Amino acid sequence: MSGTAAQGPRLRPTLDSIPTYKPGKPASADSYKLSSNENPYEPLPGVLEAAITAAGSFNRYPDMAVSELSAELAARFGVPVEHIATGTGSVGVAQSLLLATAGPGDEVIFAWRSFEAYPIITRIAGATPVPVPLTAGEAHDLDAMLAAITERTRLIFVCNPNNPTGVAIHRAELERFLDAVPADVLVVVDEAYREFLRDEQVPDGVDVYRDRPNVCVLRTFSKAYGLAGLRVGFAIAHEPVATALRKTAVPFGVSRLAQDAAVASLRAEDALMVRVEALVEERTRVAAALAAQGWELADSQANFVWLRLGELTMDFAAACERAGVVVRPFPGEGVRVTIGEVAGNDIFLATAESFRKEL
Numbered sequence: 001m002s003g004t005a006a007q008g009p010r011l012r013p014t015l016d017s018i019p020t021y022k023p024g025k026p027a028s029a030d031s032y033k034l035s036s037n038e039n040p041y042e043p044l045p046g047v048l049e050a051a052i053t054a055a056g057s058f059n060r061y062p063d064m065a066v067s068e069l070s071a072e073l074a075a076r077f078g079v080p081v082e083h084i085a086t087g088t089g090s091v092g093v094a095q096s097l098l099l100a101t102a103g104p105g106d107e108v109i110f111a112w113r114s115f116e117a118y119p120i121i122t123r124i125a126g127a128t129p130v131p132v133p134l135t136a137g138e139a140h141d142l143d144a145m146l147a148a149i150t151e152r153t154r155l156i157f158v159c160n161p162n163n164p165t166g167v168a169i170h171r172a173e174l175e176r177f178l179d180a181v182p183a184d185v186l187v188v189v190d191e192a193y194r195e196f197l198r199d200e201q202v203p204d205g206v207d208v209y210r211d212r213p214n215v216c217v218l219r220t221f222s223k224a225y226g227l228a229g230l231r232v233g234f235a236i237a238h239e240p241v242a243t244a245l246r247k248t249a250v251p252f253g254v255s256r257l258a259q260d261a262a263v264a265s266l267r268a269e270d271a272l273m274v275r276v277e278a279l280v281e282e283r284t285r286v287a288a289a290l291a292a293q294g295w296e297l298a299d300s301q302a303n304f305v306w307l308r309l310g311e312l313t314m315d316f317a318a319a320c321e322r323a324g325v326v327v328r329p330f331p332g333e334g335v336r337v338t339i340g341e342v343a344g345n346d347i348f349l350a351t352a353e354s355f356r357k358e359l
């Protein structure tokens with residue numbers, strides 16, 4: 001065997017710098033999974049039925065243009081259908097955005113810590129991640145992000161509200177930021193948790209994008225709509241960007257099951273939003289209980305809370321696991337805990353209380 005053959009196929013060196021995506025740890029049968037920001041409710045009956053019916057034709061390729069869902073979304077948001085681009089979860093759309101905008105030598109700015117896929121998909125595109133630390137208040141440091149822009153910047157992620165801290169950006173701050181970003185840099189406002197927002201000062205990205213050709217909004221059916229396992233998300237963007245997304249997307253990425261379940265979910269929005277409201281009430285209850293225990297919390301506008309535990313992070317996560325809840329630790333930084341079933345939230349609160357007493 002020649003030397004070259006023994007080394008195996010040559011892979012792109014940039015892959016060596018990519019951390020593997022760490023999904024939330026699965027829970028055992030007798031514990032609660034509060035590690036992936038999923039919706040704890042089972043599928044709505046009508047939505048499940050739509051998916052089951054669609055399953056009857058999975059010998060066929062799905063509708064490549066994702067036409068019914070795109071039309072439904074365009075009507076729902078009052079935007080031209082050409083401005084809608086769908087994909088395999090919003091992370092799939094985010095990856096298409098990168099393939100459409102950035103390659104070797106280009107830079108992508110995002111807050112850090114934020115959604116952990118941002119640096120990964122940036123590297124996959126061959127571009128350079130430029131992480132900008134959050135403020136002491138766990139928020140995006142928009143001034144520092146502006147200062148990080150160079151001639152090589154092609155894309156900026158703004159995660160609103162931010163995963164994993166839950167902090168959201170207000171209208172005036174976001175608009176001032178967008179006004180200062182060069183028109184040839186794409187700003188992606190990732191609103192994966194939009195439906196859980198209750199702070200009225202936070203703008204709807206769809207309002208913000210309308211008169212800004214360099215702004216793209218990302219949304220998902222995975223969180224509030226409870227379709228995480230079906231993989232469907234979408235972007236709302238002006239035509240050149242949306243068209244580019246259709247070119248860079250994985251062909252036939254959105255299955256018929258996903259499309260039909262998403263359409264059924266939009267039509268069952270009232271019932272789904274009752275569930276979202278219950279989760280928001282749970283968030284309020286959990287945050288108040290943590291504050292009463294003495295924890296200092298940033299205001300989370302998403303379906304999770306964030307405890308900055310520093311060096312105690314892994315001890316805390318282990319204590320939760322022993323008690324029967326799986327949370328999401330970021331070693332040395334903190335723990336993100338999804339708002340889930342009431343019983344799971346109660347176990348988390350009891351664990352947080354006894355952990356705090358032992359500090």
Ligand SMILES: Cc1ncc(COP(=O)(O)O)c(C=O)c1O
Pocket residue numbers: 036037088089090091092115159163190192219220221222228231232233
């Ligand atoms: C901020 C943010 N964006 C995007 C996603 C991706 O979600 P999906 O690909 O399921 O739509 C997530 C998932 O955790 C997220 O937290």
